Each structure stands twice: as structure tokens, then as C-alpha cells.
Amino acid sequence: MSAESYPEMSFEARMGTVDFRIHERPHITLDDRKCVDCSVRGCITACPANLFVPTADGGILFNYEQCFECGTCYMVCNEEGAITWTYPDGGHGVVFHRS
Amino acid sequence: MSAPDPSTTVDPSTTVRPTRAVVACVKFTTILPEVDPLDGGVDPDVRRAGLSESDLAAVEVALRLGVDHGVPVVAVSVGGADADPSLVELLATGVARAVRVDTEGAPSATVAGLIASALHDRRIDAVAVVCGDYSSDGGSGSVPAFLAHELGMAQALGLIEIEVEVPGSLRVVRRLDGARREVVSLQLPAVVSVEGGVADLRRAPLAALLAARPGDIEVVPGGSTVHLEPARQRPWRPRSRVVPAPQGEHALDRIVALTGALVERTPPRTIELPPAEAAQAILDQLAVWGYVDDERPGTTDAPTPDAVERSDTPPLLG
Amino acid sequence: MPDVDVIVVGAGPAGAAAALEAARAGRSVVLIERGPFPGSKNMYGGVVYGRILDDLVPQWWEQMPIQRWVTRRQTMILTDDQALTVDYRTENWGRPPYNGATTFRPDFDAWFAERAVDAGANLINSTTVTGLLRDGNRVVGVRTDRPDGDLTAHVVIACDGVNSFLAKEAGLYHHDGAENYTLGVKETIALPRDVIDERFNVRGDHGVDIEMLGASPDVPGGGFLYTNAESLAVGLVLSLPALAASGLRPEERIAQLKAHPAIAPLVEGGEVKEYSAHVIPEAGFDMMPELIADGLLVAGDAAAMCLAAGIWLEGVNFAIGSGAAAGRAAAVAVRHGDTSATGLEGYRARLESSFVLADHRKLRDAPHLVMSDLAQQRLPALACGVVEQLFTVGNPVPKPGLRRIVRGEMKRNGVKLRDAAAQGWRALRTFG
Known part of the structure; x- marks a missing residue:
């Protein structure tokens, strides 16, 4: 029995281990017109929940629902004003149990 | 059904005037059950527990019905003290009274009986009873039906829309099989159960939340914690029967x-x-x-x- | 008159300690938590050093929810296919008053916040603070996202975590660039208790704390592996700008670490039960915001009180220490009727005289040293290379002298004696 014999879990399964209590209000919004000019696009690599997905037209698709609320995206963001970041409404968002 | 022990329960029905109210029934239970894949056991982590979406919707519907009928809302829950923080929060949202019948593990028929006697003992005259459609821990959704029987009221269960035509009369929509809908005109008093999507419970104002205290919950003894139901001796499937050996060459x-x-x-x-x-x-x-x-x-x-x-x-x- | 004496924003370790101390001093306290319960938003590597609780919760070890007491501590230096481990174990850390314990933050934080409630604080969950209420420059309360959600107080203590929008709104942060932060990611991996006992050579409620250098070769940071009762915590701490520029995602890096020959046998066969992530204020003393304003104190991660100094990785204890100091200082200021920045100056004095600022000031260079390219990549390769040559039996070639091995490895890994000496001297001054 070796580690290699177990495939790494899918990203969906990985995120499926986390309890998210989703609110209808997106607590983070992305103005991806600003992303078109961004050469760095650090959010795509760094977001631990992989919520930033590049689109064919040069923009970035963002989904707030499985967000860890960590702050990585706005910290590594290169374009002023591209990301508007708030916390979810009270009682919503990520809920850790074994962290 | 085990009725509350008469020796410990003062019968206030002789002294207190009946209060008309809309009743919301809620259950504190596991909302995100974590099931052990081996033994099927559910992790009883209280932090994964709460009031289900449909129960919260029921409270919001009750609050709206209360306004429409000019009566207060009473929340009733059957269960243990774990429910108290949730009930305190309901008090802060605008529920006038929260009654918890203190018992655990009661089956549906008993729960309905306990709720009915709690209402009776407290002289609460239900204008309408609103429940969630079924509890998120694998419930059968049968408490509302048993409750309608206990209270002798009409029932309309699993509603996806509910509106007041005129006070005392509701127009409700039920979900049927095959994506069909049934529109029902319902005369109150009645027991209704609602799906979670019907309404979002309003949030409790901060000041009300700061003022609410667990002591404000009316705790009713639920009697013996051993609930005797006729034990079912066999699973929910048809009786096994002898099938003759099939005929045929091949x-x-x-x-x-x-x-x-x-x-x-x-x-x-x-x-x-x-x-x-x-x-x-x-x-x-x-x-x-x-x-x-x-x-x-x-x-x-x-x-x-x-x-x-x-x-x-x-x-x-x- | 304000609604209450003290509002504490955030019921993590800092906020709970602040609320506990202010409430004990007889002040009316509201403790506001945005999650459904304290700890629900919190994640960390995995060890709480509990001695800070001695003054706050007598006999804390008898009631604190723990997974295992750390009695075995390893520092592991990794290259792609080598590992050099310093392993220390002591039974002293496995009996009162103990040292560090692994615990889940949702368990620990909820327990600790409950102590504040016992002391009289009013804990309000599921409530997000959206901003400060001000009268001129003075902070007079907070706005929450609840209806009728404004609440006023003599003092607001911001324990709102690493992103502290309250400290930022008050203009207290001057060094909040991404280079001062790291991302922590981890997996909680379930394994049967006896398998953990066997793999890590521990028994009962004793456990292991492994810190790793060189766990994420191209991104400065570190790795960790802690034992819980029936699970492992495996994760990485990654410098934000380097991670963003690297093109390799955090979970892929965890997968790499788990496949390392020194780690794979420890984690294999386990089931991932939770994946989690959180940002860490890494730069210590040099990134700290101003801690005091009129009517406002900042504590815990919100004040960058995390100590990430290579061999020491601590945060919860600093959060508790700073939170308790803030709670006491706020209570005194309220009693004296002066909650201006001057009246709250006692907070700084308390921090200066305790380990909180003393350690941070002393170790202010440590984060830079630890995150340097030399410490992250070349020294691990050098150390592993030296040890490998030292113990590789190459008969019939005679054993080379240690000096020759070191010189050869330094050359191979591009470590100049001058740089190493300079770094060594800085390290001595910092850690010595």
C-alpha cells in the first residue's frame, strides 16, 4: 500500500469536506474588466478555494460561495478596485469543525 | 402518549384566559448530519445542529400570519435544553413566547400529543399552527399531521406558497408529484407545514438579542423520557411470501x-x-x-x- | 451614556480573553462573533501553548478541550528526497502544567469564549460588525449587520482577526502589504487512534508536533504535521506574493508534501475530513499597527501578534496575552473615566512588560531570516547534503573529512562562507 496508489482527491471532493452556509448576498465581488489588463493574476493561483477561474475572453470568473474568507485574493490583487471584499452576513459563510 | 404527570402540572386552564396566537413548531436537530459510513450513526455535534431551513421559514410565516391576524406568535419545541439558544434567538426576532417541552427522543405521534397538551395547558388558542415540512435528520414529516389530528384541525402540508386571502382564510399552494401544484383555499384554524423556500426568517434586531435571556423560555416537563410506542416487529416492506418455482424449459x-x-x-x-x-x-x-x-x-x-x-x-x- | 462599557469584536482567543478580563473587572461587556459559534471561522496549524491561561482559567488543563498533549517535537529539514530531523521528546510536557496541546479551534475557541460568558460577558453570535461608529476621531461603538444594529460603548476592542477591517478603518495599519502575510492551508486527515500511536511512536493522549523547513521548495514558508486524537493536521504556510507568482496552487503543494518520502508513510491511507485555509500575519513586530486610538484597542491577529519565527510558531498564546491586556486596560480606563488614547495607554505598558511585545521585539528579525532564500532553500540542501555524505559508506574509498564535505556542499549549493557567517551572526543576535 503506497501513497501513489491513492489518487489525490478531486478539488470538488476537497471542498465538499467543508461546511459552507451560503448567503444569497455575494460578500466579495469582482470587477473583471480590471482583470483584463492584469499581468499577474495572482488570485488564480493563490486562492485556496480556487474561486477565480480565467475565461476565454481574458476576464476572470468569480464565485463567492465556497470562500474561506481568508483575504488572500484582495492582498495579492494587483489591480486597484478589482475586488470588493467584505465578510458574509453574520452566521453565514465558512464554518470550520476540525481546524 | 405519555401525558404530563398531573401531580406536578398545575392546570392553569381554570385561571388563565385563553390567548389567541399563531403557533410555530420548531425542532432543534442536526442540520448537517455527518453520517458514519460504517455504522450509519449520526455525529451528535451540537455545532452542526440548529433549526432547519423549513422550521425557520415556518417561524417567518407564523410572524406574518400573526401580524395579519393581530395575534402574537408562540414558538413551541419538543426537545432538550440544547434548543434554548435557538429559542432565545426566536424571541428576539419577534416571537412573543417560546415554550419548550423538555423531553428527548419522542416519536412523532408523542411529539404531536405533547405539543397539543402544552397548548391546552397554557390556554393557547391556536389561530394557525405552522411547522417545517420535515426535520433535516431524516424525519418523516408526520408531526404536523398527527398535530392536526390532536387539535382537530384541517391540515395542508408541504406548502410552497402561502398567503392570506382575508383574515381567517389562506390561499396555499402544495407541491404534488410530477411537478404538479395544488392550490388550496384553507379556512383557519389549520395546521400547515411549509418548505424552506417559502420565506427567510427575519434577523433578530441587535437590541432585542442583547435583551433576550434563556430564562424567558417556558420549559414544560415532558413526562417520562421513555416513550412507549408499540414496537414494530418487522421492516417497512411487504410480508415475505412463498413464490412457487417458475415453470419453463430454459x-x-x-x-x-x-x-x-x-x-x-x-x-x-x-x-x-x-x-x-x-x-x-x-x-x-x-x-x-x-x-x-x-x-x-x-x-x-x-x-x-x-x-x-x-x-x-x-x-x-x- | 453608551449602551455598554466595552464591546469586543471577534470571539477568538484574543476577544474571549479581552471580554473575560473586562467582565471580571466588573464592566458590562458585549462580545460579538460573526460566525454561528466562536471558532467557526478560525483555523491554525494546530498547537495551543496553554500556560498563558494560568492567570485566566485556574487548572485550565482539566477542562480545556484538547486532542493530544505535545510530548514530542520534531524539526524536519526537507529537500526533494532527503529529510534531516531533530527529534526531542519529554514526559514533562505530558503532565501538569503541560506545554503545548493540539486542539481544534472550533472546540478551543468555543470553550474559551464560554469562560468569558461565565464571567458575565454577553456573547452575540452570527453578527458581523460592518464598521466603527465615531464621534469626530473618537470611536464610540460599532455598526453590525443586524436590524437596529448600532451599539455604543466606552471602549471597542478590535479582535477581528488578521484582516482587521476595524483597525484599517481607524487608520492604524501602515504595513499591510501582501509581503507581510502568509497563507496557511491544511488538511485534517482521519486515521485510527492506534495507527497514529504506532506511526508516531506515542501513547495515550500524547502527540507529536513536526515543523518542516524546505517543505515548499520554491515558495518561502514552512510545513507542519501535528497529531490529533484520531486525525493528523498536515499543511503549509506560504508567502503570499511568492505563492501568487508561482503558478502552483496551495492544494497541489500539500499533495506534493504528502507524497514526500519522509511524510507519505505517516499520512497514507488517511481520509481528508476537512480542508481549511487562513491568512497569517507573518512579519511580526515590523508590521504591527498602532495598537491604541481614542476609544479603540487592537489585539490578537488584528494587531499582527502572531509569532512566526522559524523554530517558534505561536499565535493563540499571543492573542490571549494581548487580549487579556486589552481587557484589563479597557476596564481600568472605563473606571477612571478616560477612554481616550491617553487613558488607554495602559494597554501598551502591559504589553511591553509581558512576553507579548518583549518576544516580538526581540524576534523582529526572525521572520526575515527564516523566510530568506538562504534559510528556505540553500541551507536545507546543504545540511542534508553534509549528513548524507557523512553517513554514506563509500568503501573502498576512505571517509572524507567533515571539513571537505562541508566545503564541497557549500559550493554545490551556492552558499558563500561570508553569507553564511553573516546570517549566522544575525541569527545568533536574534535567537541568542
């Missing part, structure tokens, strides 16, 4: 004979009857199939489904 023929796939069968029928007779017809048919025990005299030797299919009365459409 294995395929025998399998086909065994499944009855190519045998002509009596088509299902739809019967229309008044509610009471329809319920009886359903029970009779379930007894014929062996899903429920029919203990009425003379019917213990229920015919097998094959017998029914050969008889003149075709089976009901499931």
Missing part, C-alpha cells in the same frame, strides 16, 4: 416467469372517494400488499398481491 423463460415481466397485468386504477373513505381504501390496499398489519377481525389472512391481481378489484395506482 433459464430465461424461468426468469421471465419469476419477474412476471411478460404476463398481462391488471392496469392500475384511479379511484375518487371522499377523504375518509379514500384513506381507508389506501390502508386496505396497503394491508393487502402487506405493508401494514391489518388486525381487524377476519382479515388476517390477507390475500397475496397475486391473489389481488387475479381478483376483480384492480390495485390502486401507487
Whole structure:
């Protein structure tokens, strides 16, 4: 029995281990017109929940629902004003149990 | 059903005037059950527990009905003290009273009985009773039906829309099979249960939350924690029966004979009857199939489904 | 008159300690938590050093929810296919008053916040603070996202975590660039208790704390592996700008670490039960915001009180220490009727005289040293290379002298004696 014999879990399964209590209000919004000019696009690599997905037209698709609320995206963001970041409404968002 | 011990319960019905109110029934339970894949056990982590979406919707519906009918809302819950923080929060959202019948593990019929006696003992005259459609821990959604029986009220369960036509009369929409809907005009008092999507519970104002105290919850002793239900001796499936060995020369023929796939069968029928007779017809048919025990005299030797299919009365459409 | 004496924003370790101390001093306290319960938003590596609780919760070890007491501590230096481990174990850390314990933050934080409630604080869950209420420059309360959600107080203590929008709104942060932060990611991996006991050579409620250098070769940071009762915590700490520029995602890096020959046998066969992530204020003393404003104190991660100094990785204890100091200082200021920045100056004095600022000031260079390219990549390769040559039996070639091995490895890994000496001297001054 070796580690290699177990495939790494899918990203969906990985995120499926986390309890998210989703609110209808997106607590983070992305103005991806600003992303078109961004050469760095650090959010795509760094977001631990992989919520930033590049689109064919040069923009970035963002989904707030499985967000860890960590702050990585706005910290590594290169374009002023591209990301508007708030916390979810009270009682919503990520809920850790074994962290 | 175990009624509250009369020696410990003062009967306030003689002293207190009845209060008209809309009643919201909620259950503190696991909302995100973590099921052990091996033994099927559910992790009782209190931090994964709360009031289900449909129960929260029920409270919001109750609050709106309360306004429309000019009466306060009373939240009733049957369960342990774990529920108290959730009930305190309900008080802060605008629920006037929160009653918790202190008992655990009661089956649906008992829960309904406990709620009915709590309402009776506290002289709460329910204008309407609103419940969530079913609890998120694998509940059967049967408490509202039992409750309607206990209270002698009409019922409309599993609602996806609810609005007040005029005070005392509701127009509600039920979800039916096959994406169909049933619009029902409902005269109050009645027991309704709602799906979670019907309404979002308003948030408690901060000041009200700061003022709310667990002591504000009215805790009613629920009697013995041992709830005696007639124990069910066998699983929820038809009685097993002897099937004669199939005839046929080849294995395929025998399998086909065994499944009855190519045998002509009596088509299902739809019967229309008044509610009471329809319920009886359903029970009779379930007894014929062996899903429920029919203990009425003379019917213990229920015919097998094959017998029914050969008889003149075709089976009901499931 | 304000609604209450003290509002504490955030019921993590800092906020709970602040609320506990202010409430004990007889002040009316509201403790506001945005999650459904304290700890629900919190994640960390995995060890709480509990001695800070001695003054706050007598006999804390008898009631604190723990997974295992750390009695075995390893520092592991990794290259792609080598590992050099310093392993220390002591039974002293497995009996009162103990040292560090692994615990889940949702368990620990909820327990600790409950102590504040016992002391009289009013804990309000599921409530997000959206901003400060001000009268001129003075902070007079907070706005929450609840209806009728404004609440006023003599003092607001911001324990709102690493992103502290309150400290930022008050203009207290001057060094909040991404280079001062790291991302922590981890997996909680379930394994049967006896398998953990066997793999990590521990028994009962004793456990292991492994810190790793060189666990994420191209991104400065570190790795960790802690034992819980019936699970492992495996994760990485990654410098934000380097991670963003690297093109390799955090979970892929965890997968790499789990496949390392020194780690794979420890984690294999386990089931991931939770994946989690959180940002860490990494730069210590040099990134700290101003801690005091009129009517406002900042504590815990919100004040960058995390100590990420290589061999020491601590945060919860600093959060508790700073939170308790803030709670006491706020209570005194309220009693004296002066909650201006001057009146709250006692907070700084308390921090200066305790380990909180003393350690941070002393170790202010440590984060830079630890995150340097030399410490992250070349020294691990050098150390592993030296040890490998030292213990590789190459008969019939005679054993080379240690000096020759070191010189050869330094050359191979591009470590100049001058740089190493300079770094060594800085390290001595910092850690010595």
C-alpha cells in the first residue's frame, strides 16, 4: 500500500469536506474588466478555494460561495478596485469543525 | 402518549384566559448530519445542529400570519435544553413566547400529543399552527399531521406558497408529484407545514438579542423520557411470501416467469372517494400488499398481491 | 451614556480573553462573533501553548478541550528526497502544567469564549460588525449587520482577526502589504487512534508536533504535521506574493508534501475530513499597527501578534496575552473615566512588560531570516547534503573529512562562507 496508489482527491471532493452556509448576498465581488489588463493574476493561483477561474475572453470568473474568507485574493490583487471584499452576513459563510 | 404527570402540572386552564396566537413548531436537530459510513450513526455535534431551513421559514410565516391576524406568535419545541439558544434567538426576532417541552427522543405521534397538551395547558388558542415540512435528520414529516389530528384541525402540508386571502382564510399552494401544484383555499384554524423556500426568517434586531435571556423560555416537563410506542416487529416492506418455482424449459423463460415481466397485468386504477373513505381504501390496499398489519377481525389472512391481481378489484395506482 | 462599557469584536482567543478580563473587572461587556459559534471561522496549524491561561482559567488543563498533549517535537529539514530531523521528546510536557496541546479551534475557541460568558460577558453570535461608529476621531461603538444594529460603548476592542477591517478603518495599519502575510492551508486527515500511536511512536493522549523547513521548495514558508486524537493536521504556510507568482496552487503543494518520502508513510491511507485555509500575519513586530486610538484597542491577529519565527510558531498564546491586556486596560480606563488614547495607554505598558511585545521585539528579525532564500532553500540542501555524505559508506574509498564535505556542499549549493557567517551572526543576535 503506497501513497501513489491513492489518487489525490478531486478539488470538488476537497471542498465538499467543508461546511459552507451560503448567503444569497455575494460578500466579495469582482470587477473583471480590471482583470483584463492584469499581468499577474495572482488570485488564480493563490486562492485556496480556487474561486477565480480565467475565461476565454481574458476576464476572470468569480464565485463567492465556497470562500474561506481568508483575504488572500484582495492582498495579492494587483489591480486597484478589482475586488470588493467584505465578510458574509453574520452566521453565514465558512464554518470550520476540525481546524 | 405519555401525558404530563398531573401531580406536578398545575392546570392553569381554570385561571388563565385563553390567548389567541399563531403557533410555530420548531425542532432543534442536526442540520448537517455527518453520517458514519460504517455504522450509519449520526455525529451528535451540537455545532452542526440548529433549526432547519423549513422550521425557520415556518417561524417567518407564523410572524406574518400573526401580524395579519393581530395575534402574537408562540414558538413551541419538543426537545432538550440544547434548543434554548435557538429559542432565545426566536424571541428576539419577534416571537412573543417560546415554550419548550423538555423531553428527548419522542416519536412523532408523542411529539404531536405533547405539543397539543402544552397548548391546552397554557390556554393557547391556536389561530394557525405552522411547522417545517420535515426535520433535516431524516424525519418523516408526520408531526404536523398527527398535530392536526390532536387539535382537530384541517391540515395542508408541504406548502410552497402561502398567503392570506382575508383574515381567517389562506390561499396555499402544495407541491404534488410530477411537478404538479395544488392550490388550496384553507379556512383557519389549520395546521400547515411549509418548505424552506417559502420565506427567510427575519434577523433578530441587535437590541432585542442583547435583551433576550434563556430564562424567558417556558420549559414544560415532558413526562417520562421513555416513550412507549408499540414496537414494530418487522421492516417497512411487504410480508415475505412463498413464490412457487417458475415453470419453463430454459433459464430465461424461468426468469421471465419469476419477474412476471411478460404476463398481462391488471392496469392500475384511479379511484375518487371522499377523504375518509379514500384513506381507508389506501390502508386496505396497503394491508393487502402487506405493508401494514391489518388486525381487524377476519382479515388476517390477507390475500397475496397475486391473489389481488387475479381478483376483480384492480390495485390502486401507487 | 453608551449602551455598554466595552464591546469586543471577534470571539477568538484574543476577544474571549479581552471580554473575560473586562467582565471580571466588573464592566458590562458585549462580545460579538460573526460566525454561528466562536471558532467557526478560525483555523491554525494546530498547537495551543496553554500556560498563558494560568492567570485566566485556574487548572485550565482539566477542562480545556484538547486532542493530544505535545510530548514530542520534531524539526524536519526537507529537500526533494532527503529529510534531516531533530527529534526531542519529554514526559514533562505530558503532565501538569503541560506545554503545548493540539486542539481544534472550533472546540478551543468555543470553550474559551464560554469562560468569558461565565464571567458575565454577553456573547452575540452570527453578527458581523460592518464598521466603527465615531464621534469626530473618537470611536464610540460599532455598526453590525443586524436590524437596529448600532451599539455604543466606552471602549471597542478590535479582535477581528488578521484582516482587521476595524483597525484599517481607524487608520492604524501602515504595513499591510501582501509581503507581510502568509497563507496557511491544511488538511485534517482521519486515521485510527492506534495507527497514529504506532506511526508516531506515542501513547495515550500524547502527540507529536513536526515543523518542516524546505517543505515548499520554491515558495518561502514552512510545513507542519501535528497529531490529533484520531486525525493528523498536515499543511503549509506560504508567502503570499511568492505563492501568487508561482503558478502552483496551495492544494497541489500539500499533495506534493504528502507524497514526500519522509511524510507519505505517516499520512497514507488517511481520509481528508476537512480542508481549511487562513491568512497569517507573518512579519511580526515590523508590521504591527498602532495598537491604541481614542476609544479603540487592537489585539490578537488584528494587531499582527502572531509569532512566526522559524523554530517558534505561536499565535493563540499571543492573542490571549494581548487580549487579556486589552481587557484589563479597557476596564481600568472605563473606571477612571478616560477612554481616550491617553487613558488607554495602559494597554501598551502591559504589553511591553509581558512576553507579548518583549518576544516580538526581540524576534523582529526572525521572520526575515527564516523566510530568506538562504534559510528556505540553500541551507536545507546543504545540511542534508553534509549528513548524507557523512553517513554514506563509500568503501573502498576512505571517509572524507567533515571539513571537505562541508566545503564541497557549500559550493554545490551556492552558499558563500561570508553569507553564511553573516546570517549566522544575525541569527545568533536574534535567537541568542
